[in-house]
Amino acid sequence: MLDKWFGLRKNNTNIRTELLAGMTTFLTMVYIVVVNPIILSDAGVPFEQVFIATIIAAVVGTLWMAFFANYPIAIAPGMGLNAYFAYSVVGANPDIGYEVAFGAVFVSGIIFIILSLTPFREKLVEAIPENLKLGITAGIGLFIAFIGLRLTNIIVAHPSNLVGLGDLQSPEVVLALIGLAVTIILMALNVNSALFLGMIATGVIAYLTGNLSFENGFVSKPEQPEWFVFGSPIDAFGDVVGYGLYAVVFSFLLVTIFDTTGTMVGVAKQAGFMKGNKLPRARQALLADSVAKTVGSIFGTSPTTAYIESSTGVAAGGRTGLTAVTVAALFALTSFFGPTVGAVSGLAAITSPALIIVGSLMLGNVAHIKWNEFDEAFPAFLVILSMPLTSSIATGMALGFISYPLLKLVKGKGRSVHPLVYLFAVLFLIQLVFIPH
Numbered sequence: 001m002l003d004k005w006f007g008l009r010k011n012n013t014n015i016r017t018e019l020l021a022g023m024t025t026f027l028t029m030v031y032i033v034v035v036n037p038i039i040l041s042d043a044g045v046p047f048e049q050v051f052i053a054t055i056i057a058a059v060v061g062t063l064w065m066a067f068f069a070n071y072p073i074a075i076a077p078g079m080g081l082n083a084y085f086a087y088s089v090v091g092a093n094p095d096i097g098y099e100v101a102f103g104a105v106f107v108s109g110i111i112f113i114i115l116s117l118t119p120f121r122e123k124l125v126e127a128i129p130e131n132l133k134l135g136i137t138a139g140i141g142l143f144i145a146f147i148g149l150r151l152t153n154i155i156v157a158h159p160s161n162l163v164g165l166g167d168l169q170s171p172e173v174v175l176a177l178i179g180l181a182v183t184i185i186l187m188a189l190n191v192n193s194a195l196f197l198g199m200i201a202t203g204v205i206a207y208l209t210g211n212l213s214f215e216n217g218f219v220s221k222p223e224q225p226e227w228f229v230f231g232s233p234i235d236a237f238g239d240v241v242g243y244g245l246y247a248v249v250f251s252f253l254l255v256t257i258f259d260t261t262g263t264m265v266g267v268a269k270q271a272g273f274m275k276g277n278k279l280p281r282a283r284q285a286l287l288a289d290s291v292a293k294t295v296g297s298i299f300g301t302s303p304t305t306a307y308i309e310s311s312t313g314v315a316a317g318g319r320t321g322l323t324a325v326t327v328a329a330l331f332a333l334t335s336f337f338g339p340t341v342g343a344v345s346g347l348a349a350i351t352s353p354a355l356i357i358v359g360s361l362m363l364g365n366v367a368h369i370k371w372n373e374f375d376e377a378f379p380a381f382l383v384i385l386s387m388p389l390t391s392s393i394a395t396g397m398a399l400g401f402i403s404y405p406l407l408k409l410v411k412g413k414g415r416s417v418h419p420l421v422y423l424f425a426v427l428f429l430i431q432l433v434f435i436p437h
Contacts, residue, residue: 088391103231215343
């Protein structure tokens with residue numbers, strides 16, 4: 001039956017290989033059930049709510065990918081998007097609560113679904129200059145790494161230089177540095193579950209040194225999730241209009257499109273699924289992310305994305321949706337470990353090394369930027385520099401999209417810029433000048 005559903009023989013795989021591949025992918029990305037609630041809790045979202053919502057979004061999106069697209073690609077709330085939600089949307093706007101922000105995620109999810117059903121999404125991705133895409137990914141990576149360093153007080157506020165080095169003798173910083181050292185060693189040794197194992201090792205050290213306790217036990221029945229945290233679909237659209245969250249919706253939409261599409265293409269190339277420059281069943285695959293994003297916002301989590309960690313499962317032999325089913329099943333099982341995750345989440349030193357390392361991996365995109373062409377390089381540089389320094393992903397994107405067509409016009413290359421980029425430049429300029437951010 002499984003062979004009929006997923007075409008195991010056709011894809012030269014078997015049940016055992018698919019199950020092992022799914023376990024490999026899960027272990028490389030399970031850190032998100034700890035890290036995501038920590039980041040969103042800074043926006044005031046209750047930990048238990050984000051924990052369950054993270055799992056629901058991951059299960060829904062990954063199962064959709066499994067049964068409708070039959071790809072070994074996992075979906076879950078994305079790193080970078082959660083930081084944007086917590087620090088740039090809610091944190092930077094005192095009048096906007098997390099409920100309103102989840103409504104904006106819902107609206108962008110609905111638009112995302114519509115775009116995934118049309119060819120416009122592909123045209124949109126093609127219109128954005130490659131160097132801006134690379135700069136956005138790298139900038140988000142730098143922003144995430146900065147958050148990890150700040151949460152553990154490795155980097156602290158400085159009265160004259162804005163930021164400075166923290167107290168390297170404090171127990172929290174020492175524990176974080178040990179966790180970072182353990183994790184990067186595992187990464188260097190190409191251990192597939194390095195991030196997860198690094199968190200476990202740091203947690204064990206924290207427990208033995210008295211910095212971590214499990215007062216509520218390890219396992220419990222999952223809490224009943226709350227539905228429609230933003231009220232209703234009508235309320236969501238009303239809040240977007242009432243609070244003028246058009247730029248927020250646009251940013252959620254744009255970053256998710258780039259992130260998901262790029263990840264899917266990358267994993268598909270690795271697995272040999274690409275037919276020329278096209279991805280078979282692309283529409284079903286793209287819908288997996290857009291549906292998960294919409295469902296996740298209903299229960300209370302930031303936008304989802306396809307996980308590049310899926311490549312570890314592909315490397316382990318995963319070739320069909322059965323790998324994704326395994327990932328989804330393991331995420332569902334994780335819902336019974338709420339007390340354990342809750343205890344671990346209270347100690348930033350356990351989870352921050354994962355943020356720093358994920359940030360470094362995302363920053364690798366700078367190698368592909370055309371640094372020898374100033375009109376290509378400087379807009380990407382602006383994006384990378386301004387995201388962490390302004391604590392705003394949207395601001396970084398805005399500066400990049402405004403400067404890119406401007407420099408092209410000055411160089412006499414205006415016709416090489418897609419009309420949509422000019423439209424984005426105008427919209428972002430209006431956002432920076434007239435919309436509070």
